[in-house]
Each structure stands twice: as C-alpha cells, then as structure tokens.
Amino acid sequence: MVLVTGATGKIGSEAVRLLGPVRTLVRTPSGGADEVVGDFDRPDTLDAALxxxxxxxxxGPAVESQIAVLDRAAAHGVRHVVRITNHKSYVDSPVARRRAHARIDAHLKASGMEYTLLAPNFFMQNLLALAPEIAATGGFSGSAGEGRIGMIDARDVAAAAAAIAAAPTEHAGRTYLLTGPDLVTFADVAREWASATGQPVEYRRISAEEHCAAMVANGVPEAESNAQVFGLLAEGDGAWLSEDFAAVTGGAPRGLRTFLADCVGGKCRTPRLP
Ligand SMILES: NC(=O)c1ccc[n+]([C@@H]2O[C@H](COP(=O)([O-])OP(=O)(O)OC[C@H]3O[C@@H](n4cnc5c(N)ncnc54)[C@H](OP(=O)(O)O)[C@@H]3O)[C@@H](O)[C@H]2O)c1
Known part of the structure; x- marks a missing residue:
C-alpha cells in the first residue's frame, strides 16, 4: 500500500494519477476512493492514513511537523519513504525552508526506514504565478537577472516519484537530482511565453528588494524567502542540470516550450497556481 501526502498539490495530484489506486492524505475531503483526512500539524490524524x-x-511544505509524520510512519512499520526535498537543502542555507528540508532529510536518514530523496531544481509551474501580471501589463518583473536555471516541470517530478514509489527497493538510500533538459533564463521565459501566446512579453529586471516589496504588496506567501531564492538564482543557484530523471524513468523530461504549450495553452493538469 502506497500513501501519498500533498495529494492535492502539483506533484501529488500527478503522482496519484500515474500510480493508480493509492491512499491519499488530504486536509479537505474531496470524495477520493481511499482518502484519509489529516494534517501534518495534527499527528493524531495520521494513524488512520498510515x-x-x-x-x-x-x-508537502517544509514544515518541522514532517518530522512527526516520519516518526509516526516508522511506528506504523512503513518500510520506504520517498520524499520531495530541495536541491539546496543545507543546514546552513540562507533560506529557512531549505534549512527545514535539511533537518527533515537528516531525520529520515536516521529513522531506520529505507528512503529515497528527490531533490528538484526550480519548478516551471512557479512561472504560472506570472500569468496575471503578463495579462495585465504585457510583461513581468523579476529579480533573477540573467541567472540560468535547470527548471523542471513538476509533472516530471511526479513521474520520477511515482516510478520510485511503485518499485522502491532498487532506489533505497539514493538521492536523485531532478532538472529539465535545458538551462533557461527569465529572458528565455519571456521569449518562449510570447511565442506560446503570440503576444509580446517584456521581462522587467528589478532588484531583490523591489521584488520582495512587490510580492509582499501582492500577498504572495513566503515573499521574503522567495525574494531570497530569486536573488540566489541570479547568482547561479539553479544553473545545473542532471541526467537522473532519465536514469529513474527511462524517459526525457519536458522542456520549457512543452510546459508553456501545455500550461499556458490551458491543457495543463496542474490543479492550481503555486
Ligand atoms: N516550487 C519549487 O520550485 C520547488 C523546488 C524544489 C522543491 N520544492 C518542494 O516541493 C514541495 C512542494 O510540492 P508541490 O509543489 O507539489 O506542493 P504544492 O503544490 O505547494 O501543494 C502542497 C501540498 O501539501 C499539502 N499540505 C500543505 N500543508 C499541509 C499540512 N500541514 N499537512 C498535510 N498536507 C499539507 C497541500 O494540501 P492543501 O490542498 O490542503 O493545501 C498540498 O496538497 C515542497 O517541499 C517544496 O519545498 C519546490
């Protein structure tokens, strides 16, 4: 039996689709076949799911309560945990959620359960947050400068996760770095978005401080952390590629053009904006 948490999110919803019948942990009931209502922050709700x-x-989000989920999972005899972490989850990362990921990863490695970590680069789905600004102004502002990023389609993170969850033994103790096929900049995003929609798209370069203020003003969650990440991306934080997706799935990851054709063109399975 496989349990998928974060099943309503970008990775989880696609992983559930690919895996077929699985149990899901959800915070809000949706009428799924084997669905258990629970919350990382309320460990007593997890027993029925596990x-x-x-x-x-x-x-799920890099919250410390994932540690309690792991403890509960070990107590229930879960054999293998496949966990989505971050590609820069270091205990001394300047970004709080990356430090939290590092603590959760360390707890998992010490738990006695088998584990596989998936460490993806920046998700292409994050770009969908630009859609309202592009529609309203013909462009978008950002502070990632000319930083090159090995962006990955979250559907491919899900494909790797589903492949491993379906046959976890051979992946025990492994950490897979996941990227798309190309290094792309936000200037490439503007050009490809324009090509996908037939409308010009301007990339307006702003400072990390201006970006943070804009995200705060627009009510973007975790605006400060996001601004930190964009500043790091400008410095090359995401400028790496990996072949691990092909090694795990035997296929090729989607590129930016495919993502934009699918998701800006309206056919994307992503259930909601990030
Ligand atoms: N975005 C990126 O570029 C990027 C890059 C590398 C790694 N990551 C990592 O990827 C993970 C996010 O995956 P995603 O994008 O698929 O997630 P997502 O679309 O943001 O969805 C989050 C999921 O977690 C669930 N959730 C939130 N709080 C919860 C709680 N307290 N208890 C149980 N479930 C909870 C949500 O349920 P509800 O529907 O109830 O809200 C939802 O299903 C994070 O760990 C992130 O750090 C992201």
Whole structure:
C-alpha cells in the first residue's frame, strides 16, 4: 500500500494519477476512493492514513511537523519513504525552508526506514504565478537577472516519484537530482511565453528588494524567502542540470516550450497556481 501526502498539490495530484489506486492524505475531503483526512500539524490524524502502508510518498511544505509524520510512519512499520526535498537543502542555507528540508532529510536518514530523496531544481509551474501580471501589463518583473536555471516541470517530478514509489527497493538510500533538459533564463521565459501566446512579453529586471516589496504588496506567501531564492538564482543557484530523471524513468523530461504549450495553452493538469 502506497500513501501519498500533498495529494492535492502539483506533484501529488500527478503522482496519484500515474500510480493508480493509492491512499491519499488530504486536509479537505474531496470524495477520493481511499482518502484519509489529516494534517501534518495534527499527528493524531495520521494513524488512520498510515495503517497498513508500506511506502510513503511524502510531499508537502517544509514544515518541522514532517518530522512527526516520519516518526509516526516508522511506528506504523512503513518500510520506504520517498520524499520531495530541495536541491539546496543545507543546514546552513540562507533560506529557512531549505534549512527545514535539511533537518527533515537528516531525520529520515536516521529513522531506520529505507528512503529515497528527490531533490528538484526550480519548478516551471512557479512561472504560472506570472500569468496575471503578463495579462495585465504585457510583461513581468523579476529579480533573477540573467541567472540560468535547470527548471523542471513538476509533472516530471511526479513521474520520477511515482516510478520510485511503485518499485522502491532498487532506489533505497539514493538521492536523485531532478532538472529539465535545458538551462533557461527569465529572458528565455519571456521569449518562449510570447511565442506560446503570440503576444509580446517584456521581462522587467528589478532588484531583490523591489521584488520582495512587490510580492509582499501582492500577498504572495513566503515573499521574503522567495525574494531570497530569486536573488540566489541570479547568482547561479539553479544553473545545473542532471541526467537522473532519465536514469529513474527511462524517459526525457519536458522542456520549457512543452510546459508553456501545455500550461499556458490551458491543457495543463496542474490543479492550481503555486
Ligand atoms: N516550487 C519549487 O520550485 C520547488 C523546488 C524544489 C522543491 N520544492 C518542494 O516541493 C514541495 C512542494 O510540492 P508541490 O509543489 O507539489 O506542493 P504544492 O503544490 O505547494 O501543494 C502542497 C501540498 O501539501 C499539502 N499540505 C500543505 N500543508 C499541509 C499540512 N500541514 N499537512 C498535510 N498536507 C499539507 C497541500 O494540501 P492543501 O490542498 O490542503 O493545501 C498540498 O496538497 C515542497 O517541499 C517544496 O519545498 C519546490
């Protein structure tokens, strides 16, 4: 039995689709077949979800309560945890959520359960947050400068996660770095978005401080952390590629053009904006 958490999110919803019948942990009931209502922040709600589970696909925000989820999973005899972490989850990262990921990863490695970590680069789906500004102004502002980024389609993160959750043994103890096929900049995003929509798209370069203020004004969650990440991206934080997606799935990851054709063209399975 596989349990998928974060099942309503970008990775989880696609992983559930690919895996077929699995149990899901959701915070809000949606009428799914084997769905358990629970919350990382309320460990007592997790027992019903974890009962009889062999493999846990642990997806969700980098909150410390994931540590309690791991403890609960170990107590229930879960054998293998497949966890989505971050590609720069270091204990001394300047970004709080990356430090939290590092603490959760360390706890998992010490838990006695088998584990596989998936460490993706920047998600292409993050770009969908630009859509309202592009529609309203014909462009978007950002502070990632000319930083090159090995962006990955979250559907491909899901494909790798589903492949591993379906046959976890051979992936035990491994960390896979996940990227798309190309290094792209936000100038490339503007050009490809224009090409996908037939409308010009301007990339307005702003400072990290201006970007942070704009995100705060627009009510973007975790605006300060996001501004930190964009500043790091400008410095090359995301300028790396990996072949691990092909090694895990045997296929090729989607590129930016495919993502934009699917998701800006309206056919994307992503259930909501990031
Ligand atoms: N975005 C990026 O560029 C990027 C890059 C590398 C790694 N990551 C990592 O990817 C993960 C996010 O995956 P995603 O994009 O698929 O997620 P997402 O679309 O943001 O969805 C988050 C999921 O977690 C669930 N959730 C939130 N709080 C919860 C709680 N307290 N208890 C149980 N479930 C909870 C949400 O449920 P509700 O529907 O109830 O809200 C939702 O299903 C994070 O760990 C992030 O750090 C992201």
């Amino acid at each position: 009962r009889g589970v062999d493999t846990l696909l642990l997806i």
